[in-house]
Amino acid sequence: MNKRKLVIIGGGPAGLAAAMGAREAGVSDILILERDDRLGGILNQCIHNGFGLHTFKEELTGPEYASRFIDRVKEAGIEYRTGAMVTGLKPGDNGTVTVTVMGRRFGLEDITAGAVILAMGCRERSRGALNIPGYRPAGIYTAGTAQRFVNIEGRMPGKDVIILGSGDIGLIMARRMTLEGAKVHLVAELNPYSGGLKRNIAQCLNDFDIPLMLSHTVVDIKGRKRIESVTIAEVDEKSKPIPGSEKEYPCDTLLLSCGLIPENELTGMLGASINPVTGGPVVSESLMTDIQGVFACGNVLHVHDLVDYVSEEAAQAGKNAAAYLNGALRAEGKKHTLIAKNGVRYTVPASIDPGNMEDKQIVRFRVGKNYRGATVKVTCGDEVLSSVKRPVMAPGEMEQVILKKEVLTKLPEGADITFEIVE
Amino acid sequence: MSEIKEFVCIRCPLGCNVKAEVSEGEIVSITGNTCPRGAEYVTAELTAPMRTVTSIVTVDGGVRPVVSVKTASDIPKGEIMNCVKAIKESKVTAPITIGQVIVADVCGTGVDVIATDNCDAVQEG
Numbered sequence: 001m002n003k004r005k006l007v008i009i010g011g012g013p014a015g016l017a018a019a020m021g022a023r024e025a026g027v028s029d030i031l032i033l034e035r036d037d038r039l040g041g042i043l044n045q046c047i048h049n050g051f052g053l054h055t056f057k058e059e060l061t062g063p064e065y066a067s068r069f070i071d072r073v074k075e076a077g078i079e080y081r082t083g084a085m086v087t088g089l090k091p092g093d094n095g096t097v098t099v100t101v102m103g104r105r106f107g108l109e110d111i112t113a114g115a116v117i118l119a120m121g122c123r124e125r126s127r128g129a130l131n132i133p134g135y136r137p138a139g140i141y142t143a144g145t146a147q148r149f150v151n152i153e154g155r156m157p158g159k160d161v162i163i164l165g166s167g168d169i170g171l172i173m174a175r176r177m178t179l180e181g182a183k184v185h186l187v188a189e190l191n192p193y194s195g196g197l198k199r200n201i202a203q204c205l206n207d208f209d210i211p212l213m214l215s216h217t218v219v220d221i222k223g224r225k226r227i228e229s230v231t232i233a234e235v236d237e238k239s240k241p242i243p244g245s246e247k248e249y250p251c252d253t254l255l256l257s258c259g260l261i262p263e264n265e266l267t268g269m270l271g272a273s274i275n276p277v278t279g280g281p282v283v284s285e286s287l288m289t290d291i292q293g294v295f296a297c298g299n300v301l302h303v304h305d306l307v308d309y310v311s312e313e314a315a316q317a318g319k320n321a322a323a324y325l326n327g328a329l330r331a332e333g334k335k336h337t338l339i340a341k342n343g344v345r346y347t348v349p350a351s352i353d354p355g356n357m358e359d360k361q362i363v364r365f366r367v368g369k370n371y372r373g374a375t376v377k378v379t380c381g382d383e384v385l386s387s388v389k390r391p392v393m394a395p396g397e398m399e400q401v402i403l404k405k406e407v408l409t410k411l412p413e414g415a416d417i418t419f420e421i422v423e
Numbered sequence: 424m425s426e427i428k429e430f431v432c433i434r435c436p437l438g439c440n441v442k443a444e445v446s447e448g449e450i451v452s453i454t455g456n457t458c459p460r461g462a463e464y465v466t467a468e469l470t471a472p473m474r475t476v477t478s479i480v481t482v483d484g485g486v487r488p489v490v491s492v493k494t495a496s497d498i499p500k501g502e503i504m505n506c507v508k509a510i511k512e513s514k515v516t517a518p519i520t521i522g523q524v525i526v527a528d529v530c531g532t533g534v535d536v537i538a539t540d541n542c543d544a545v546q547e548g
Contacts (some may be wrong), residue, residue, distance in 0.1 A: 179503070
């Protein structure tokens with residue numbers, strides 16, 4: 001059986017940065033498994049710019065950002081396999097993990113890994129998951145599928161477009177379809193706010209006079225073979241359509257940008273605990289799941305807003321996996337459980353063992369609604385560990401707090417640490 | 424008669440809400456920005472808005488049918504559609520490498536359209 005020290009599942013931004021993180025921390029035997037025919041993941045179809053402002057201090061397009069990491073991985077001589085679909089993960093002997101991988105060039109193979117980094121990313125919420133009533137004609141796509149058609153295959157999915165959901169990919173596709181000659185009539189958003197970045201609303205909608213209809217949703221789809229129209233209604237504060245507010249819009253395409261779901265079928269096979277809020281695995285300060293030697297990073301862990309943070313988190317996961325392989329991570333230490341409440345929806349990590357943390361620990365989270373001038377407060381019992389006022393916080397943007405080791409080591413062992421928003 | 428114009432600054436992901444007071448075509452004051460780039464952005468939006476344009480170009484003989492491109496720097500906002508048209512009308516042959524000029528001096532803006540991805544040529548046989 002093929003034995004490897006570290007297997008990384010996914011060759012997108014998370015997998016690539018994790019590989020570099022592990023290599024720089026001294027792991028020589030690394031294998032990246034990527035199901036597509038090239039490395040880079042979803043960045044390859046994100047041809048718009050705005051990537052890398054934090055990492056490279058310049059605005060890059062998705063493929064450019066990916067290529068910088070791909071070049072590094074290739075220069076470092078890290079082994080990777082494309083067209084490699086991982087179909088199974090199970091705990092093996094002596095703390096190893098058995099990775100079952102399949103591909104047309106090498107058939108079906110079991111690989112025994114000393115450690116595994118999950119970097120499978122996420123997928124889009126589909127029509128089936130949204131329960132939109134109406135017919136089921138052709139012409140309904142997730143925004144990311146349309147993005148792949150247009151930017152990779154060079155094919156247009158339609159000419160008269162309605163977009164449901166104002167996630168970033170939907171906003172980006174509103175501009176993209178417009179530039180390619182389609183008429184984008186409107187973007188409907190169920191929530192009273194957009195889940196997308198403000199810059200995308202400004203540059204992708206406002207620049208092209210595409211209306212953003214907040215508190216609106218699709219209540220009917222018409223068309224037998226091809227979609228012919230959608231009916232859009234205003235919704236009340238409980239997201240219920242308001243009778244009498246319906247309006248029918250003719251279209252030949254409906255794009256859905258209604259949220260991303262971490263792709264964790266493999267994680268589930270391992271029996272790792274999943275956080276119901278993020279849809280990603282529950283991880284420690286080392287980004288290790290509750291299965292020994294299995295780490296997670298990037299959008300499979302929790303959906304990120306910026307790829308820069310994915311790269312940063314993934315490099316850390318790679319470094320931690322190296323520490324684990326060297327026996328430098330302890331499993332028996334007392335952990336602080338991180339509690340998310342009052343507007344903080346979740347935290348990554350979910351626990352911190354100060355014995356395993358570095359001098360600084362980044363805790364990432366998202367908030368449940370829009371805040372202005374609210375404070376992110378971190379407490380342990382009566383002690384305030386951090387209290388930082390933020391001018392603006394929005395559900396679409398990830399927040400972070402940095403905890404210092406010198407502070408955490410002084411806390412009572414295993415005491416809960418609470419994260420909350422104080423208005 | 425002065426007028427308040429509102430903008431969301433797009434120079435960074437923070438997206439500050441910036442207000443500009445404009446009187447007789449002159450900017451009187453700019454508020455709400457957290458850094459100087461906010462003021463720069465609003466001034467540019469009011470006087471000469473600029474954008475980076477990204478699109479795709481058809482590739483002959485490549486492993487993929489299209490390759491992604493961008494303007495090497497910002498071009499006037501009013502030239503976006505002309506720029507996209509110029510890109511659409513051009514055709515390139517594989518191999519293509521990142522940074523390769525696809526359309527030189529697009530629409531007389533002095534800015535080149537460059538490839539943002541690699542595209543290998545299809546191997547014969």
